[in-house]
Amino acid sequence: MKNHVLRPLWVAIAFVALIFLARYFLVPSDFGVQGESFTYNYHRKSNVQEWKDFQVKYLGSDVCVVECHSENGESLMASPHAIIECENCHGPGVDHPETEEPAAMSVDTSRLLCIRCHADLNYPGTARAAIPGINPDEHNVDSECVECHNPHNPDLEEM
Amino acid sequence: MSCSRRTLLKNAVKGCVAASLPVSAFKFLSPAEARAAVGDPAVRWGFLVDTTKCVGCGMCVKACKKENEVPYDAAVTRTWVERYVITRDNKSHVDSPMGARDGFTDQKIDKLEIAPEDIAKAFFVPKLCNQCENPACVQVCPVGATYKTRDGVVLIDRKWCIGCGYCIMACPYGVRFFHPKYKVAEKCNFCYHRITKGMDSACVHACPFGARKIGDLKDENDPVTQVIMNERVAVLKDEYGTKPQVFYIGLDHNVR
Numbered sequence: 001m002k003n004h005v006l007r008p009l010w011v012a013i014a015f016v017a018l019i020f021l022a023r024y025f026l027v028p029s030d031f032g033v034q035g036e037s038f039t040y041n042y043h044r045k046s047n048v049q050e051w052k053d054f055q056v057k058y059l060g061s062d063v064c065v066v067e068c069h070s071e072n073g074e075s076l077m078a079s080p081h082a083i084i085e086c087e088n089c090h091g092p093g094v095d096h097p098e099t100e101e102p103a104a105m106s107v108d109t110s111r112l113l114c115i116r117c118h119a120d121l122n123y124p125g126t127a128r129a130a131i132p133g134i135n136p137d138e139h140n141v142d143s144e145c146v147e148c149h150n151p152h153n154p155d156l157e158e159m
Numbered sequence: 160m161s162c163s164r165r166t167l168l169k170n171a172v173k174g175c176v177a178a179s180l181p182v183s184a185f186k187f188l189s190p191a192e193a194r195a196a197v198g199d200p201a202v203r204w205g206f207l208v209d210t211t212k213c214v215g216c217g218m219c220v221k222a223c224k225k226e227n228e229v230p231y232d233a234a235v236t237r238t239w240v241e242r243y244v245i246t247r248d249n250k251s252h253v254d255s256p257m258g259a260r261d262g263f264t265d266q267k268i269d270k271l272e273i274a275p276e277d278i279a280k281a282f283f284v285p286k287l288c289n290q291c292e293n294p295a296c297v298q299v300c301p302v303g304a305t306y307k308t309r310d311g312v313v314l315i316d317r318k319w320c321i322g323c324g325y326c327i328m329a330c331p332y333g334v335r336f337f338h339p340k341y342k343v344a345e346k347c348n349f350c351y352h353r354i355t356k357g358m359d360s361a362c363v364h365a366c367p368f369g370a371r372k373i374g375d376l377k378d379e380n381d382p383v384t385q386v387i388m389n390e391r392v393a394v395l396k397d398e399y400g401t402k403p404q405v406f407y408i409g410l411d412h413n414v415r
Contacts, residue, residue: 005170009174009177012178013178016178034306035309037307039297040294040306041307042306043304043306043319044316044318047318047319051314051351052352052355052356053352054351054352056356057225058225060358060364083368084218084367085364088221088222088367112261115262116216116217116262116263116264117214119264121263121266123244123281124278126211126213127212127214128215128283131214
């Protein structure tokens, strides 16, 4: 066969080979179908472990109260606020137990935190209606809630 | 140049064989050796939302954003809470300011004041990724950057995602968004790093009222599975055929 017919063919073959060569180096070895379905399980396998290794930030009241802060735990656990996780107000613990760095914790004592539940919305039939509520625009507007109410023992009788 | 039909066909066959040689030297997929287990196939994560217990405090949204390093002041979130107020004239009012990151503290809905006597019913509906059995978002990914694990959670490979946004458009529930920092698609993954360590998802953990629960649907003694099997639950947008794995108690027909 004549040379000018073959020459473009070699170019085409070289081009296809180049694509596969690039694929060989660019696609990770663990990339493929990791299960039954090409549609849903086609991915890089090591990414699953990467997500498992993501850092946990919220440790849980069990860690806070049982292991270190029992003095705060006892009064709190007897109050209606026992259902609230420590870290909801005190911020995520992350590595606080290891470093014992109090500065790493930032307690939120703002009105905005309390009125998440205690702003009266008056929606009949919701659980919100059962929570004691105030109108944030009228109830001691210039004060923080914690100046009068103890969040660890919110009993109004013992105020 | 003269070329008979016979030589043309002969050369075409030869050319095809030559072109297919390098194809067999490399493989499109690496199926067999990579087919080892991903996650524990004996587990199927499912979620239960009890809308009757939700008070709209938004603690779940705050905890989720901090746990998963979602930019706190950006208007994106992996989970959010919607407030529905249905008035007596049968109009549905919905809002979710900043995804309810700071809860619902105002009677006004989208600056609209509704008199308490006009309210027929009102409720809060937490939303999150449904980790569908047939996830539309995974089907449309052109690069294999999002996938379903063996235990049923849909994950996104941040290193592999090209940020094309097809999945964000494909999700019928609107749970996906563009991560402002990593410039890739982002969504709830049931806190995969927590559930695989035996902990609850951050939102489940933060909810003081037990409105959110996560469990193993393959374990029939799991409290979540018990409720889904024995009580009246519903899923969002069942008609899309995505088979969501987030089940709702007390879902109203006004919820979209």
